[in-house]
Amino acid sequence: MNKPDQSRLYESELEQAERRWHDAYDATVSGAKHSVNRSGIDIKPLYTPRDRASENFFDDISFPGEYPNTRGIYASMHRGRSWTQRQLIGWGVPEDYNKRLKEILAHGGTALSLIPCNSVYRGYDADEVPPELLGTCGVVVNSVEDMDIALTDVPLDRISCALNDPSPFTLLALLLAVAKRRDIPWQKITGTSNQSDYLSHCVANHMFFRLALPGARRVLTDHIQFANESLPGWNPLSVVGQHTQQAGATPAEAMGFTIAAALQYAEDCIARGMDPDRFLPRFTFFFDISISFFEEIAKFRAGRRLWAKLARERLGAKDQKSWRFKFHGQTSGVDLTRQQPLNNVARVTAQAMAGIFGGLQSLHTDGYDEAVSVPTAEAARIAIATQNILREEAHLTDVIDPLGGSYYVETLTDRMQAEIEAVIARIDAAGGMYTAVEDGLVSRMIGESALAHQSKIESGEQTVVGVNAYQVDEDPHDYRSQPYPEPAAIDAQIARLKAFKRNRSNAEAAGALDDLARCAQGTANVMASIVAATAAGATHGEVCAVLRRELGFGQPLAIV
Amino acid sequence: MEWLQRILAGDRRTVARAITAIENDPARAESLRGALGAHLGRAHVVGITGPAGAGKSTLVNALVGELLKRGHTVAVVAVDPSSPFSGGAVLGDRIRMAEHQANERVFIRSLASRGHAGGLSTATAHVVDVLDAAGFELILVETVGAGQSDVAVAKLARTRVVVYPPGLGDEVQALKAGVLEIADILVVNKADLPGADRTARDLLSVPARRGAESKRPVLKTVSTTGDGVAKLADVIAERAAGPRERRENAVNGQTASTL
Amino acid sequence: MAEFASTYPPKVIVTKIGFDGHDRGSRLVAAFLRDAGMEVIYTPPWQEVSTVVKLAIEEDAEVIGISSLATDHLLVPRLMTALREAGVDDVQVIVGGIVPARDEKLLLDAGVARVFHPGTSLEQIADEIRALSARARAMREKETP
Numbered sequence: 021m022n023k024p025d026q027s028r029l030y031e032s033e034l035e036q037a038e039r040r041w042h043d044a045y046d047a048t049v050s051g052a053k054h055s056v057n058r059s060g061i062d063i064k065p066l067y068t069p070r071d072r073a074s075e076n077f078f079d080d081i082s083f084p085g086e087y088p089n090t091r092g093i094y095a096s097m098h099r100g101r102s103w104t105q106r107q108l109i110g111w112g113v114p115e116d117y118n119k120r121l122k123e124i125l126a127h128g129g130t131a132l133s134l135i136p137c138n139s140v141y142r143g144y145d146a147d148e149v150p151p152e153l154l155g156t157c158g159v160v161v162n163s164v165e166d167m168d169i170a171l172t173d174v175p176l177d178r179i180s181c182a183l184n185d186p187s188p189f190t191l192l193a194l195l196l197a198v199a200k201r202r203d204i205p206w207q208k209i210t211g212t213s214n215q216s217d218y219l220s221h222c223v224a225n226h227m228f229f230r231l232a233l234p235g236a237r238r239v240l241t242d243h244i245q246f247a248n249e250s251l252p253g254w255n256p257l258s259v260v261g262q263h264t265q266q267a268g269a270t271p272a273e274a275m276g277f278t279i280a281a282a283l284q285y286a287e288d289c290i291a292r293g294m295d296p297d298r299f300l301p302r303f304t305f306f307f308d309i310s311i312s313f314f315e316e317i318a319k320f321r322a323g324r325r326l327w328a329k330l331a332r333e334r335l336g337a338k339d340q341k342s343w344r345f346k347f348h349g350q351t352s353g354v355d356l357t358r359q360q361p362l363n364n365v366a367r368v369t370a371q372a373m374a375g376i377f378g379g380l381q382s383l384h385t386d387g388y389d390e391a392v393s394v395p396t397a398e399a400a401r402i403a404i405a406t407q408n409i410l411r412e413e414a415h416l417t418d419v420i421d422p423l424g425g426s427y428y429v430e431t432l433t434d435r436m437q438a439e440i441e442a443v444i445a446r447i448d449a450a451g452g453m454y455t456a457v458e459d460g461l462v463s464r465m466i467g468e469s470a471l472a473h474q475s476k477i478e479s480g481e482q483t484v485v486g487v488n489a490y491q492v493d494e495d496p497h498d499y500r501s502q503p504y505p506e507p508a509a510i511d512a513q514i515a516r517l518k519a520f521k522r523n524r525s526n527a528e529a530a531g532a533l534d535d536l537a538r539c540a541q542g543t544a545n546v547m548a549s550i551v552a553a554t555a556a557g558a559t560h561g562e563v564c565a566v567l568r569r570e571l572g573f574g575q576p577l578a579i580v
Numbered sequence: 581m582e583w584l585q586r587i588l589a590g591d592r593r594t595v596a597r598a599i600t601a602i603e604n605d606p607a608r609a610e611s612l613r614g615a616l617g618a619h620l621g622r623a624h625v626v627g628i629t630g631p632a633g634a635g636k637s638t639l640v641n642a643l644v645g646e647l648l649k650r651g652h653t654v655a656v657v658a659v660d661p662s663s664p665f666s667g668g669a670v671l672g673d674r675i676r677m678a679e680h681q682a683n684e685r686v687f688i689r690s691l692a693s694r695g696h697a698g699g700l701s702t703a704t705a706h707v708v709d710v711l712d713a714a715g716f717e718l719i720l721v722e723t724v725g726a727g728q729s730d731v732a733v734a735k736l737a738r739t740r741v742v743v744y745p746p747g748l749g750d751e752v753q754a755l756k757a758g759v760l761e762i763a764d765i766l767v768v769n770k771a772d773l774p775g776a777d778r779t780a781r782d783l784l785s786v787p788a789r790r791g792a793e794s795k796r797p798v799l800k801t802v803s804t805t806g807d808g809v810a811k812l813a814d815v816i817a818e819r820a821a822g823p824r825e826r827r828e829n830a831v832n833g834q835t836a837s838t839l
Numbered sequence: 840m841a842e843f844a845s846t847y848p849p850k851v852i853v854t855k856i857g858f859d860g861h862d863r864g865s866r867l868v869a870a871f872l873r874d875a876g877m878e879v880i881y882t883p884p885w886q887e888v889s890t891v892v893k894l895a896i897e898e899d900a901e902v903i904g905i906s907s908l909a910t911d912h913l914l915v916p917r918l919m920t921a922l923r924e925a926g927v928d929d930v931q932v933i934v935g936g937i938v939p940a941r942d943e944k945l946l947l948d949a950g951v952a953r954v955f956h957p958g959t960s961l962e963q964i965a966d967e968i969r970a971l972s973a974r975a976r977a978m979r980e981k982e983t984p
Contacts, residue, residue, distance in 0.1 A: 138858035138909055142885070150917070153857055156910035226860025226884050267863045354863075358937075358957045391957055392939055467866055474867050478960050487958040501939050504910070575678045576860065576883040580670045580869045593926060596899040597979070604847040668848055668873040671880050671898075678883070681890045689897055692848070692878050 034070055041066065057315045058473070059272035061435045067427035075430065080325075084420050088328040090321055090433070091421035092379045093344040098417035102130075104382035105407050106182055106348065110135030110158035111394045112505040113513040114169035117159040120400065121174070127401055128408045131180040133214065133384065134170065136161050136191060141228065143568065145561030146514050155505040157394055158184075160513055162559045163520045167194040168201060177204045181211035182258075182348070182382075186221050186228040188239050189213055189547060190563050192254075193554040200555065210253035212304055212348075216240065217260045219281045223457045224263035224466065226576040233458060235571030239546055241288050246547035248299055255304045257285060258348070264462070265308040266354050268470020271319045272436055276443025277453070277462060278305060279327060283444075284453040286335050296335045300342035307347055309375040311355045311367055314432060317423060320347070320378030322437035348382040349375035353390045359486035360494065364388035369406055376416050377423050383407060393501040463579045517559070524557030532556035533566050540570035584615045587714050592687065595714045599689055602706045613706055616713045623655075623712040624820040627737030629723045634743040635769045637676035639803040640722050644680050646806075646813045647718055655687040655716035657707055659723045662692040669693075673722060687716060693724055705736050718816075739819045741812075743767045744783065747775035760786055764796055765815055771800035771808065849877045849972035851902045854891055855884035856918065857911025864936060865906035871961040872968065888918045895922065895930050901975035902968050907936040916949040923950075929978040931971035935964065 045065060055063040075081070082088065085095035094100065107124050109117060109132075121132060137158040139149045145162045146154055154160055161167055176199055185191035192213055199209055215221070218236035221228035231239065240257075247256035259282045265274035282303060289299050305323075309316050324345040331343045351371035356364040365388050372385050385403040387395025395403065410416045423429040450456040457463075476482040483489045532553040539549040546567075553563055586594035601608040628643075630636055640656060647654050658673035671690035680686045689711075691704060704721065711719050721737060742763040760766075760783075768780045783798045797815050801808035853869045855862065862884055869881040880898050882891075895903060905915060912934050922928050934946055935955035943954045953967055 141860075142858045149858075150914060152913040153910060156913070157859075221860075226862065228860075230885075266861070392937060467870070470863055470867060471870060474961070478962070484958075504913075575676075576862075576885065580672060580866050580873070580879075580881050592896050596897050600850075600899040662878075663873060666874045666876045668876040669878050670869055670873045671878060674880070674894075675882060682887065682893060687897055690878075690880055 031070075031073075034068065038068055038070060057271075058310070058312050059270040059315060059319075059436060059439050061272075061315075061432070061439065063432075067431050069427060071427050071431045080434075081424065081430065087332070087340065087343060088325045089343065089345065090325045091424045093324065093346065093381075097379065097420040098376070098411075099420055102411055102417050103376065103380055103407075104131045104180065104348075105129050105404060106131040106133045106180075106382045106384055107400065107404055108133045108135050108184070108350070108384050109400075110137070110184075111502065112155040113160055113509050114166045116155070116505070116509075117161075117170040118172050118174075120397070121170075123397060124400060124404055128404050131182065131382065132171075132174065132211075133182040133184070134159065134161070134191065135184045140191075140560060141186070143230065143561065143564030145559050146510075146517050148561055151507070151510050151514070152504075154510050154513070160510075161191065161194065162517055162561060164194050164197040164201070164554060164557070165516070165520050167191070168198045171195075171198060176202065177208040179210075181209070182214040183211065184214045186215050187218050187231060187236050187243075188550055188563060188567050189216065189243050189256075190550060190554060190560040193547075193551045193563075194560070196251075196551055197555045206251055208253065209251060212255040212258050213243065213247070214258050214348075215260050215262075215306055216243065216256060216258050217263075217281060217285075217306075219284070219453055219457050220260040220263040220277070222574070222576070223277075223462045224267040224269075230574050230576070231567060232572035232574035233454070235567070236574070237288065237454065238571070239567070240285070241292055242545045243547045244285070244289055244299055244302075245292065245294060246545055246551075248294070248302060250548075255302045255346075257282075257299075257303050258306045259285065259303065260306045262306055262308040262350060262352075264466055265310065266352065267466050268473060269466045270439075270469050271310060271312065271315050272439035273443050273465060273469060274308065275319050275323045275436070276440045276447070278307070279323065279330065279440065280444050280447040280453040280456070282327070283330065283334065287452070290335070296331070296337040297339040297342050300331055300335065300337050301339070301344070303346075305345060305347035307349050307375075307380075308352045308354070309349045309371045309378075310352045311371050311374075313370055313374045314429065315436070316371070316374040317378045318429060318432035318436040319440075320349075320375070320380065321421075321424075321429070321433045322440055323347075324379065325433070326437055326440060346381050348384070349378070349380040350384040351375070351386045353386055356386060356388070356391045357484060357486050358391040360492065361388050361391065363486055364390065365402060365406070368403065369410070372406055372410060373416065376410060377421075379421060389501050396502045460579050467579065520557075521559070529553070529557040529562070533558050533562055536563065537566050537570055540567055583612070587616070587710060588619060590714045595687070595710055596689070598710045599707050602710065603691065603703045609703070609706060613709065616709050619713040620709055621712070623708075623716055623719045624739065624816070625708055625712070625719045625721065625737045626739045626741060626816055627721045627723065628741045628743060630743035630767075631745070634745045635803050636722055636743050637673045639743055639767070639769050639801060639809070640673075640720055641677040641680065642801070642803045642806050642809045643720065643812060644677060644686060646809050648680070648683060648685055650813065652717045653685045653687075653715065655711040655714075655719045656689070657704065657711070657719065657721045658688065658690045659693055659704065659721070660690060661724050662694050664695065667694075687711065687714075708736060739764050739816055741765045741767060741816075743769050744779060745770050746773045746779045764819060765812070766796065766798040767808075767812060768798065768800050769803050772802045772805075776800055849902065849969060850880075850898060850900050851877050851904060851968055851972070852880045852882070852891070852894055852898065852900045853904045853906065854880075854882040854886050854894070855906050855911065856886050856888055856891060857907070857909070857914050858885065859907070859909035859911050860884045861908045862906070864908070865904075868904060868906065868935070868961060868964060872965060875965045877965075877968065877972075888914065888921050891918060892921045892925050892927065895927050896925065900930055901972040902931045902933065904964075904968065905932065905934045905936075907934055907938065909937070912936065912938050912942060912946060915946055915951060919949045919951065929975050931975050933964075933967065933971065935959065 081090050084092035107129050109120050135158040137155055137160045146160050183191040244256045247254045259278050261274040261278035264277045327345040328343040331337045351368045368385050385406050387399030387403050389399045447453050447456045450461050480488050536549045536553045539546050583594050644654050660669055660671045662669040669692035674688045708719055740763050766783045768776050780798050799812050853865050869879045872879045931952045933953045934951055938954050
């Protein structure tokens with residue numbers, strides 16, 4: 021028999037076998053419910069080679085590190101180098117940050133992440149806000165001195181730093197000032213301006229300083245340009261899928277919005293005259309990992325493949341480094357429950373595995389008490405231990421893209437990609453992500469998905485263990501949660517800030533802030549000016565106040 | 581009546597309680613209206629309507645800012661549609677006036693249309709009366725913008741502003757009757773977008789209602805930047821200073837006496 | 840007069856004070872309350888306490904629902920004081936979101952009517968608001984001339 025005949029025979033045998041199986045399945049299954057994932061894709065009970073009939077291995081799958089990177093952006097992936105264990109840390113005053121950071125590094129953390137106090141997110145210094153809100157959800161860092169203390173004994177030239185620093189990137193400026201103090205050249209600084217994506221902040225969680233959109237756009241582009249020129253080891257852009265997904269977007273929508281935003285930022289950089297092969301290698305992404313296990317894996321593989329194609333074909337990038345979809349994943353706090361909190365350890369484990377199988381570069385695992393507070397030391401230790409166990413006991417780094425080739429996972433990757441592309445097409449039709457956000461389209465889409473998901477939980481269609489099923493009588497006082505910072509520590513922090521302002525050269529700081537104001541009024545690179553201002557002793561709140569005045573204060577979109 | 585004195589003194593809490601009573605309690609509303617009758621006519625009532633997408637709320641926000649700069653006290657009545665299914669409503673117009681929320685010279689009240697056509701409930705006119713008696717110099721009534729049926733605002737307001745987005749094109753020819761006819765001032769908002777000039781020209785060519793003395797002004801504004809808003813405030817002020825018409829009560833034709 | 844008290848929709852403010860910006864919950868609650876026939880003043884996050892008081896007065900709100908995800912509930916005692924000082928303490932206040940058990944007492948002692956934790960159904964919240972709206976109206980009936 022010749023080959024075509026053989027393959028026709030094979031196909032016909034397959035078809036018959038599948039029918040046989042289906043009959044047997046129908047005969048044994050009773051009342052199996054229809055399964056749909058969060059992105060609205062129907063999930064069959066079985067996937068077979070027949071689902072892969074139109075697959076083209078080299079176009080669709082290929083090898084890790086080879087375009088379109090479906091199986092991973094590097095040839096060796098986690099087998100060569102494990103994902104970075106980058107736990108988000110932030111609470112209290114700089115000394116508290118330093119203490120917890122050292123504990124996590126001793127227990128397996130391999131990189132640093134800093135989340136500042138909400139007052140910092142809002143653009144204020146500690147002496148401008150109600151003290152009861154200071155340090156409860158993030159660390160108070162306003163000055164070079166604060167950053168220096170927070171990073172005591174931390175070798176800045178050897179550890180990657182992710183600063184949660186959405187516009188105007190004063191935390192990065194403070195880090196650079198600390199590096200200068202320690203005689204560490206900026207070329208050696210590595211890390212990311214974490215969550216530097218103002219569009220996702222604007223539309224989803226509003227946790228950003230709140231410049232009006234045009235001002236935020238200018239500051240970000242300046243920031244990317246500054247980093248590309250002066251900080252070769254720094255990723256100035258971290259485009260965020262976490263915010264929209266946590267606000268209620270489906271996984272496909274969240275990936276679609278993220279890629280659409282990245283395209284918008286890329287276009288803004290191109291409009292500025294920047295070369296895609298220069299800035300794209302420093303674009304990174306930040307995602308939520310929900311407990312919809314396979315959906316998340318497929319989401320990441322699809323996003324990675326799609327980004328490679330868009331970077332090459334739509335943005336015209338020629339360097340393979342420009343096509344790489346580098347991303348950090350954080351297990352989703354939205355899936356965690358206040359009820360029976362230890363169950364969250366199981367949830368975080370499943371979420372982390374999905375991220376690892378999805379091929380992330382860096383991972384944060386939540387503490388089991390996430391639904392109640394900032395993690396206690398114990399919860400934080402369990403979270404990092406989870407990653408160690410998955411790597412070293414379950415050996416999840418042994419094989420690159422172990423689920424690649426699975427009939428289900430490859431098919432789901434294709435289906436997710438189609439959904440993601442549909443979202444991007446919708447955003448394109450609306451004029452791009454900036455316009456779509458401004459017009460409220462994205463907000464409305466998120467709201468609809470949030471409502472759909474909530475309805476499923478309230479009706480019981482989606483079980484949440486301990487909440488709408490398997491409930492127990494429990495005393496919420498039974499478990500510890502992280503206390504608030506001691507008022508005395510907060511008072512001391514405020515006093516320290518006041519002393520800092522007294523001891524610096526106020527003439528220098530004021531002069532630098534005036535320069536910043538002039539720069540903001542004109543077109544020179546505002547990031548360079550922010551760096552100069554913090555080096556001259558200006559504080560975060562002072563920098564934000566100038567920019568608020570010059571670039572305008574935006575209002576959060578609020579659409580129900 | 582005890583409330584009357586407090587309303588005349590501008591006590592915010594009482595004004596708000598009176599508005600609630602007018603919206604919901606016909607008997608109390610009746611006695612309130614009776615008591616207020618002698619104290620009306622000082623406020624300049626400006627109706628602001630127009631189709632969705634025109635950016636009315638942002639324009640009202642910018643206009644309030646301009647009026648505050650000129651030293652006025654301003655009340656805003658923002659009417660949002662009630663859900664035809666549940667009867668509930670999300671009253672979200674005042675969100676766009678965030679920068680004025682805290683200003684003591686501004687009073688903002690949201691009303692749900694409660695199913696009334698024309699975007700205005702029966703009670704709206706009486707609500708305006710309470711604010712008039714309370715001493716607000718300008719009362720801006722922003723309505724649902726349900727299209728051609730916002731005529732009810734005509735009877736309520738002394739100055740009727742209709743706001744359009746750019747790019748109406750041929751639709752302008754169709755806008756002969758209804759809301760466009762009653763407009764005293766036409767505004768093309770989002771004038772930084774293409775098509776604004778053309779829309780403004782088209783609107784100029786639409787005649788006002790019979791008996792209007794002259795061509796009414798067509799202004800261009802960009803409410804997000806404030807362009808053109810000072811001019812709008814000027815034109816509104818000119819209307820306040822001009823010959824007074826009788827302002828009709830939308831419900832039963834009672835006219836409020838004017839000075 | 841009293842019969843009218845139940846014939847018009849409850850008037851509710853749904854808002855966030857403090858610094859946190861996560862509004863998924865408050866948006867869902869606002870939409871649900873609308874669909875349950877209530878009139879909802881919905882604000883974006885980051886409202887000042889003084890603004891919320893002004894809103895409550897101007898809109899003659901019966902219930903204020905504070906959504907708090909981070910630790911912004913720690914500002915609620917300030918809100919309760921401000922409402923009292925403005926003479927608006929018949930407004931019923933509820934807090935929903937992430938509130939550690941130890942803080943629940945703090946809020947109730949400050950005059951908050953009810954604290955809701957994650958996992959509460961939207962229907963439960965709506966029921967409570969209906970009851971509190973009736974309570975506010977009853978209190979107001981007494982002081983009307």
